[in-house]
Amino acid sequence: MKLLVVEDSRILRESLALGLRGAGYLVDVSADGEDALWRAEAAIYDVVVLDLGLPKRDGLSVLAEMRAQGIATPVLILTARDGVDDRVKGLRSGADDYLVKPFAFDELLARLEALTRRSNGIAKNVLHIDGLMINLADKTVTINDVPVALVRREYALLELLCLKAGTVVSRADIEAKIYDEHVEPNSNVVDAAVSILRKAIDPPDGPSRIETKRGQGYRLRRA
Amino acid sequence: MKSIRRRMALWMTVAVFGVTALFCGLTYVLVRNMLIVDFDRAVLEQFQSVANTVKVWTDGDVYVELNPTVMTGFAAGGDRAFVVRDVDVHEMIAQSISLDAAGLTIAGLAGANRDTPVFGEGTAPNGADAVIVTQVMPAQWGWDIDDTTIEVTPEAREKLVEITLAVDDTPLTARLRSLGMLTLSIAIAAALAAGAAALFTVSTVLRPLHDLAGRAAKIREPSYSRPFPADGPVELQPIAERLNDLLVRLADASLVERRFTADAAHELRTPIAELRTLTDVALRFPTAPEQLENVIRSSNDLSIRLTSLIDALLGIARKDALAAGLQMAPTNPPDMIRQIIASNAVTIAKRNLVFDVQAPQDHKITSDVTLLQSILTNLIENAVSHAPQGSTVSVIYTVTQAGLHLRVTNPAPDLDADDLDKVFEPFWRKDGQQSDRDHAGLGLALCKGFADILSLDLQARVTADQQFEMILKAT
Incomplete structure (x- = not known):
C-alpha cells in the first residue's frame, strides 16, 4: 500500500512517515497544498492522509481539485478542526474519513486499513x-x-x-x-x-x- | 421599603385616604353646621311661636295664650319649656306647664337684649341637655288693629318681656353623632377601598414590568433573538430596547470568547498531536539511539512551544487584571529596544538579518515597565521571525510632542492590505499555517491589548514596496 501524507508540521509529518513505514506502508510526504496536489495528480496512491491547514493551498481546496480532476483516491482528513460543521464540510468535499488531532496512531492504522479494504472491495483484512x-x-x-x-x-x-x-x-x-x-x-x-x-x-x-x-x-x- | 409595588400602593392609599378624609372632614363640618343651623332655626321658630302667644292687655297685664294641646312639647313631661319675665320688675310672668309639672324654672341668659336672640346651654324640663335662647321684646299687641275704639296706653304698647326658651337638643346630638359615625365609616371604607384599588392598580400597571422580569429570568444565555418586546408600554420600551441591545452585546462577547476558546483548543491540539504521534510511533517502533535522541529533542521543542502558547494565553486572560494593577514607573524605551535586539542577536545572525536602529540614547517616560517591555519585545521579535532571510529590519524611535513614536519595519512579500484587519486577531497566521512556527499567533493580539491598557496607539500597515510597518505611538 502506498500512502501520501500531507502535513505541514515537520514533527508530525516525519513521525507519521516513520510510523506508517514501520507498519508496512510505502509513504510519500508533502508539506504544502500545491506540492500535495501535484503528487496526487502524478502518482497512484492507495490513500491520501490530508491535513487541512496547509500553506500555499488549503487542504479542502486540494481535495476539491483532486475530485474535480477525477482522482478517486481515498482521502483521510487529519485535522485539529473538530466541529461538526468542519467534519460535514470535509466529508462533503469528497473525503472518505475524518480523524481529529490528537489521535492514537493505532486508530489511524485501523482507519487506513478500513479505507483500503473499502476501496478494494474486500470485507476482511x-x-x-x-x-x-x-x-x-x-x-x-x-x-x-x-x-x-x-x-x-x-x-x-x-x-x-x-x-x-x-x-x-x-x-x-x-x-x-x-x-x-x-x-x-x-x-x-x-x-x-x-x-x-x-x-x-x-x-x-x-x-x-x-x-x-x-x-x-x-x-x-x-x- | 424596596418594593416599588408596595411603595406605590402605600403612597396611593395615603393619597386617596388623605383626599377622602379631607372631603369627609369638610362634609362633616358642613353638614354639622347645617344641622345646627337647622336646629337653631327650629328653636327660633319655637321661640317665635312662644313669643306670639305672649300678649299684653290694655292695662298692661301680660299673659300667655298658649294651647298646650297643640304645642304638646310644652305640656307636662314635654321636652321644651319657656319662661316669660317682666323686664321692668325682673319677675317671672309665666312659664310652661312642662316646667311647672317638673317643679323647675329656667334662668334667663346674661346679656339678653332686644336686638338679637342670645343662645346658650342648659337643661330641658325632661332633664336632658337643652339649647336655651333668650331675647327681650315687646309683648304681643294687636287689639287695636281689630278694634280701633280701644284705648291703649303707651306703656302697654311698649311693655317689654324677656322670653327664655329651652329645647331638648338630644335629637341634634343624636344626629350629629350619627353624622360623625357615618363620616368615619365612609373614611375607613374609603381607606380600605383605596388600598385595595391601589394594590390592584399597581399590580395591573406593573404587570408589564413583571412580564419583563419573567422574560429576563428565562434567558439562560445571551442571544441575538431580542426577546424583550418593543411594543410594550411606552415607559418600558427604552428598557426593553436597552436590554435587547445588552443581550446582543453579550452574545457578541460570548461569540468572541467561544471563538477564542475554540481557537485556543485548536492551537493546543496541533502540538499535542505532534507529541502524541511522536511518542506513539517511538513506542510502537523502537528505534536506534540517535533516532531516539531526535524524539526526545522534538518532545522538548514541543514542550517549549506549548509553554510559550500557554504563557500567551495566560497573558491574554490576565489582561484585565494587568489593567487594574498598572505599576507606573520611569523607564527608558530606547534602552529597552537595544536590550531586546541584543537578546535576539543569535537569531538575527542565524537569519542573516540587518538591523537599522535609529533611536536617541535616552528618552525617559513614565509607563508600566512590564507591559511596555512585552509590547516592544513582541514587535521586534515578530520582525525577527517574519522578515525574509537576509533582509533589513528597521527600528526607528522618535520623540514627539505626545511622547514616544516607534516604527518597526520589515519586508513582508506575502502580506497584503486585506491582512491588516486580521494581524491583531488571536491565532491568525498568513495562509492559515498552524505548525512549524515558533509563535502561537498571539503576540500582536497581546501587543494591541497591552497598548490599549497603556493608552498607546498601535497600528499596522503595508507600504507600496511590501514593507510591513508596526507603528506604536503615544496619543
Missing part, C-alpha cells in the same frame, strides 16, 4: 488465494500455514497482486505502488522484485503463482 494467506492488517503472509518472510517492497508487490488477483497489473502500476520517494526505481526493479517474490511464494515443483503477461504486466493466478 485476510485474503486467501490457493493456500496463500495474506493479512493486510499486520502485513504477514503464510503459505499452507507456514509463515513467509518478505521485505517491505516484496510484501507490497504481493499485496498489490493479491488485491488485484486474477487481473493483470501493469509494470507502471507496480512501479508506482511499490516504490516511494526514498527509492530510485530503474528499469529492472519490477522484474527483480517479481523474481524475488516468486522464489518466496512459488511451490518448488509447480507453475509460478505469478503469471507474466508479456507487454502487459503480471497476474496472480486464482485457484
Whole structure:
C-alpha cells in the first residue's frame, strides 16, 4: 500500500512517515497544498492522509481539485478542526474519513486499513488465494500455514497482486505502488522484485503463482 | 421599603385616604353646621311661636295664650319649656306647664337684649341637655288693629318681656353623632377601598414590568433573538430596547470568547498531536539511539512551544487584571529596544538579518515597565521571525510632542492590505499555517491589548514596496 501524507508540521509529518513505514506502508510526504496536489495528480496512491491547514493551498481546496480532476483516491482528513460543521464540510468535499488531532496512531492504522479494504472491495483484512494467506492488517503472509518472510517492497508487490488477483497489473502500476520517494526505481526493479517474490511464494515443483503477461504486466493466478 | 409595588400602593392609599378624609372632614363640618343651623332655626321658630302667644292687655297685664294641646312639647313631661319675665320688675310672668309639672324654672341668659336672640346651654324640663335662647321684646299687641275704639296706653304698647326658651337638643346630638359615625365609616371604607384599588392598580400597571422580569429570568444565555418586546408600554420600551441591545452585546462577547476558546483548543491540539504521534510511533517502533535522541529533542521543542502558547494565553486572560494593577514607573524605551535586539542577536545572525536602529540614547517616560517591555519585545521579535532571510529590519524611535513614536519595519512579500484587519486577531497566521512556527499567533493580539491598557496607539500597515510597518505611538 502506498500512502501520501500531507502535513505541514515537520514533527508530525516525519513521525507519521516513520510510523506508517514501520507498519508496512510505502509513504510519500508533502508539506504544502500545491506540492500535495501535484503528487496526487502524478502518482497512484492507495490513500491520501490530508491535513487541512496547509500553506500555499488549503487542504479542502486540494481535495476539491483532486475530485474535480477525477482522482478517486481515498482521502483521510487529519485535522485539529473538530466541529461538526468542519467534519460535514470535509466529508462533503469528497473525503472518505475524518480523524481529529490528537489521535492514537493505532486508530489511524485501523482507519487506513478500513479505507483500503473499502476501496478494494474486500470485507476482511485476510485474503486467501490457493493456500496463500495474506493479512493486510499486520502485513504477514503464510503459505499452507507456514509463515513467509518478505521485505517491505516484496510484501507490497504481493499485496498489490493479491488485491488485484486474477487481473493483470501493469509494470507502471507496480512501479508506482511499490516504490516511494526514498527509492530510485530503474528499469529492472519490477522484474527483480517479481523474481524475488516468486522464489518466496512459488511451490518448488509447480507453475509460478505469478503469471507474466508479456507487454502487459503480471497476474496472480486464482485457484 | 424596596418594593416599588408596595411603595406605590402605600403612597396611593395615603393619597386617596388623605383626599377622602379631607372631603369627609369638610362634609362633616358642613353638614354639622347645617344641622345646627337647622336646629337653631327650629328653636327660633319655637321661640317665635312662644313669643306670639305672649300678649299684653290694655292695662298692661301680660299673659300667655298658649294651647298646650297643640304645642304638646310644652305640656307636662314635654321636652321644651319657656319662661316669660317682666323686664321692668325682673319677675317671672309665666312659664310652661312642662316646667311647672317638673317643679323647675329656667334662668334667663346674661346679656339678653332686644336686638338679637342670645343662645346658650342648659337643661330641658325632661332633664336632658337643652339649647336655651333668650331675647327681650315687646309683648304681643294687636287689639287695636281689630278694634280701633280701644284705648291703649303707651306703656302697654311698649311693655317689654324677656322670653327664655329651652329645647331638648338630644335629637341634634343624636344626629350629629350619627353624622360623625357615618363620616368615619365612609373614611375607613374609603381607606380600605383605596388600598385595595391601589394594590390592584399597581399590580395591573406593573404587570408589564413583571412580564419583563419573567422574560429576563428565562434567558439562560445571551442571544441575538431580542426577546424583550418593543411594543410594550411606552415607559418600558427604552428598557426593553436597552436590554435587547445588552443581550446582543453579550452574545457578541460570548461569540468572541467561544471563538477564542475554540481557537485556543485548536492551537493546543496541533502540538499535542505532534507529541502524541511522536511518542506513539517511538513506542510502537523502537528505534536506534540517535533516532531516539531526535524524539526526545522534538518532545522538548514541543514542550517549549506549548509553554510559550500557554504563557500567551495566560497573558491574554490576565489582561484585565494587568489593567487594574498598572505599576507606573520611569523607564527608558530606547534602552529597552537595544536590550531586546541584543537578546535576539543569535537569531538575527542565524537569519542573516540587518538591523537599522535609529533611536536617541535616552528618552525617559513614565509607563508600566512590564507591559511596555512585552509590547516592544513582541514587535521586534515578530520582525525577527517574519522578515525574509537576509533582509533589513528597521527600528526607528522618535520623540514627539505626545511622547514616544516607534516604527518597526520589515519586508513582508506575502502580506497584503486585506491582512491588516486580521494581524491583531488571536491565532491568525498568513495562509492559515498552524505548525512549524515558533509563535502561537498571539503576540500582536497581546501587543494591541497591552497598548490599549497603556493608552498607546498601535497600528499596522503595508507600504507600496511590501514593507510591513508596526507603528506604536503615544496619543
